[in-house]
Amino acid sequence: MHIDRHERLWTVIATAIMATIFAIILGTSLALDIHPPSNVETVDSQRLHLTDEFAADNLGVSRGPDGGLVVRLVAVRYAFVPREVTIPADTRITWRLASADVTHGFHVPGTNLDSMVVPGYVSEIHGMIREPGDYAMLCNEYCGVGHQSMWTRITAVPPRQWRARPGEGGR
Amino acid sequence: MPLDRTTRGLIFAHFLVAFAAFLVAAILGVYQVLERAEIIPALISAEGYYESVSIHGNLMAYVLTTFFILGFGYAVAPASLRQPIWRPGLAWLGFAAMMVGLVLVAGSLVTGNATVLYTFYPPMIAHWTYYVGSALVLLGSLPWVVIMIVMMVRWKRRNPGERVPLVMYATTANAILWAWTLVGVGTEVVFQLIPLSLGWVEGIDVGLARTLFVWTLHPIVYFWLLPAYTALYSLLPPAAGARLYSEIMGRIVFILLLVFSLPVGIHHLFVDPFQAAGWKLFHAFNTAIVAIPSLLTGFTILATLEESGRRRGGRGLFGWIPRLSWGEPMVAAAVGALLMLILGGFGGVVNSAYAMNTVVHNTMWVTAHFHLIFGGTSVIMYFAIAYLLWPKALGRVLHSTRLAVIQIVLWFVGMVVLTTPWHMLGLLGEPRRTAFAGYAETFAGQWEPYELTMTVGGAVLLVSSLAFVWNLVATAVGRRAPDAATPHLTFSTARDHEEPIPTMLNGFTLWNWIIALLMLVAFGYPILQFFLIETYPMVPFKW
Numbered sequence: 001m002h003i004d005r006h007e008r009l010w011t012v013i014a015t016a017i018m019a020t021i022f023a024i025i026l027g028t029s030l031a032l033d034i035h036p037p038s039n040v041e042t043v044d045s046q047r048l049h050l051t052d053e054f055a056a057d058n059l060g061v062s063r064g065p066d067g068g069l070v071v072r073l074v075a076v077r078y079a080f081v082p083r084e085v086t087i088p089a090d091t092r093i094t095w096r097l098a099s100a101d102v103t104h105g106f107h108v109p110g111t112n113l114d115s116m117v118v119p120g121y122v123s124e125i126h127g128m129i130r131e132p133g134d135y136a137m138l139c140n141e142y143c144g145v146g147h148q149s150m151w152t153r154i155t156a157v158p159p160r161q162w163r164a165r166p167g168e169g170g171r
Numbered sequence: 172m173p174l175d176r177t178t179r180g181l182i183f184a185h186f187l188v189a190f191a192a193f194l195v196a197a198i199l200g201v202y203q204v205l206e207r208a209e210i211i212p213a214l215i216s217a218e219g220y221y222e223s224v225s226i227h228g229n230l231m232a233y234v235l236t237t238f239f240i241l242g243f244g245y246a247v248a249p250a251s252l253r254q255p256i257w258r259p260g261l262a263w264l265g266f267a268a269m270m271v272g273l274v275l276v277a278g279s280l281v282t283g284n285a286t287v288l289y290t291f292y293p294p295m296i297a298h299w300t301y302y303v304g305s306a307l308v309l310l311g312s313l314p315w316v317v318i319m320i321v322m323m324v325r326w327k328r329r330n331p332g333e334r335v336p337l338v339m340y341a342t343t344a345n346a347i348l349w350a351w352t353l354v355g356v357g358t359e360v361v362f363q364l365i366p367l368s369l370g371w372v373e374g375i376d377v378g379l380a381r382t383l384f385v386w387t388l389h390p391i392v393y394f395w396l397l398p399a400y401t402a403l404y405s406l407l408p409p410a411a412g413a414r415l416y417s418e419i420m421g422r423i424v425f426i427l428l429l430v431f432s433l434p435v436g437i438h439h440l441f442v443d444p445f446q447a448a449g450w451k452l453f454h455a456f457n458t459a460i461v462a463i464p465s466l467l468t469g470f471t472i473l474a475t476l477e478e479s480g481r482r483r484g485g486r487g488l489f490g491w492i493p494r495l496s497w498g499e500p501m502v503a504a505a506v507g508a509l510l511m512l513i514l515g516g517f518g519g520v521v522n523s524a525y526a527m528n529t530v531v532h533n534t535m536w537v538t539a540h541f542h543l544i545f546g547g548t549s550v551i552m553y554f555a556i557a558y559l560l561w562p563k564a565l566g567r568v569l570h571s572t573r574l575a576v577i578q579i580v581l582w583f584v585g586m587v588v589l590t591t592p593w594h595m596l597g598l599l600g601e602p603r604r605t606a607f608a609g610y611a612e613t614f615a616g617q618w619e620p621y622e623l624t625m626t627v628g629g630a631v632l633l634v635s636s637l638a639f640v641w642n643l644v645a646t647a648v649g650r651r652a653p654d655a656a657t658p659h660l661t662f663s664t665a666r667d668h669e670e671p672i673p674t675m676l677n678g679f680t681l682w683n684w685i686i687a688l689l690m691l692v693a694f695g696y697p698i699l700q701f702f703l704i705e706t707y708p709m710v711p712f713k714w
Binding site: 001002003004006007010011014015017018019021022025026028029034035036037038039040041042043044045046101102103105107108109110112114115116117118119120121122123124134136138139140141142143144145146147148149150151153 | 217218221286288292293294295376377378381416417419420440441442443444445446447448451452455456459460462463466467470471474520524525526527528529530532533534599600601602603604605606607608609610611613614666667670671672673676700704705706707708709710712713714
């Protein structure tokens, strides 16, 4: 099989380009433990209100058993519950979301917080918002005719000013 | 062999449906950018936008493509193999099934009973006619797959030891790719969506449905792209007055595209919670491989164009570029296609980058990538193919070659003006497929200048679309061609057309076994897991 000299060279270059890109992706993912949400955890989305974790009075910010902060949210047409969340900036937080109806998305533009929220499954994301300020958490997957209005305000405050508000994550 | 009456009838019927759908979808596209930009209050309607996106997506992605690609195959097979179409009755039966399906799908869409966009979104459930219609369109395309494979196999039996013409090898590769592609969505529609829409089952496992859908979601894009590549390798060189730089590379490219566009779908599920990280990385790796044949195509086609320019007197490093036959629609389209492939390919590498995907997932960035690769690279070549085949199917002369070139240039300009602001909007976090920004002005205010720019791109694309359809209509009622009864098609000759080629690059048996193995590895456990863990099906919802 005869392949032109220039094409042979270009094949090597093209393969090297893609190999380099993938090596960087693989290296950073494994070395820095950067992975998209992949927790493969099921939940009965039709009975969310009866589960311990996603019952209404357990939503919002709370402390996990290891002392870390956990934000629990329910995505339901057309809102995230609770409607407002205040968190400390520059702090690693675990976000756990479940849908009460259809498939939703969850994206905080300007950060690495992005996940699908699929009925029947729990989405878990680990991440932080570095700078204090107001952020929008948008639904970024078509969920019905009210989809464009589905969002929640996230307020990130300097870590020392932050404390859990009463009634939020009250358990 | 000249294109006989049967062949010309099949090309005409398929192209007619494809481009009628294209015209409707193009007009809706302009409505969508205007609606999203919120500059004309009377147009703003969430229901209107989502219904419009549903129709635009179904028509562009399923009707334009499937009908066009089948018509193109019916032209390529008899012309390149010099034998009449095998069982034309079967081809027409498939066409009839697709038309019945199309009527059902269109009925459910225009009555607002299928506003599930075009990627289904279970547990939102449309009227059952939408899914049954979709299944009929898919089933109706299978006779074409059989006809392409049978014609190639019969030709090989009659011509032992000879090489299948590259254009037919590529077209058969696409037919085989299509058969593999349909397995995922076919299973989802038949076993999940139709039973749920008819109320035969109570709920749906959304994780399983989404996994089956992405089996199809990536290779289907290559099914749309392969005819564009086929034209670059086989129809561009004669139009440019050059030999194809290398045929062997073309065969390798089509095999790589066939094999590696399939086991990659889970890259669409990077941020879905129901697939584990290892599978996502494996599919990200395969995605990196499938970028290579596109890079190879870029080289071979540019080298072919360079030879064309030099033959026509071009000198120096870049002097061959102005000497290209720019007045040929096929040449203008090929250059536009390659440029948009570079822009869209760059965005695609970002999408596929596992962790970086998080920043742009479901944003307008993805819409920009998709419109550059599909609306750009693929469809601009469909135009050039149509300018070649439509007149031959009708025995006419193309109404205006000059208008054809202008239309192609306008399409390129419109796509760039449309998708550049979309890339920016994606980075700023604007979600795709969203009627308008119902968020606080503090977040959405910075999107406005880009939304104004995108409407300009949409307007240019509409002008281009109208010019395209006008040229075809004027051709249909225009001058008869001197060779009206015996139109011929000319395919490329390669510089290396006398070099021997290995048997494995003249058939598909080995590659089908490799695909079967790869798909078993790539999708076996990701699908099986839903039957091993306790899952909770979800009841259906309206939108």
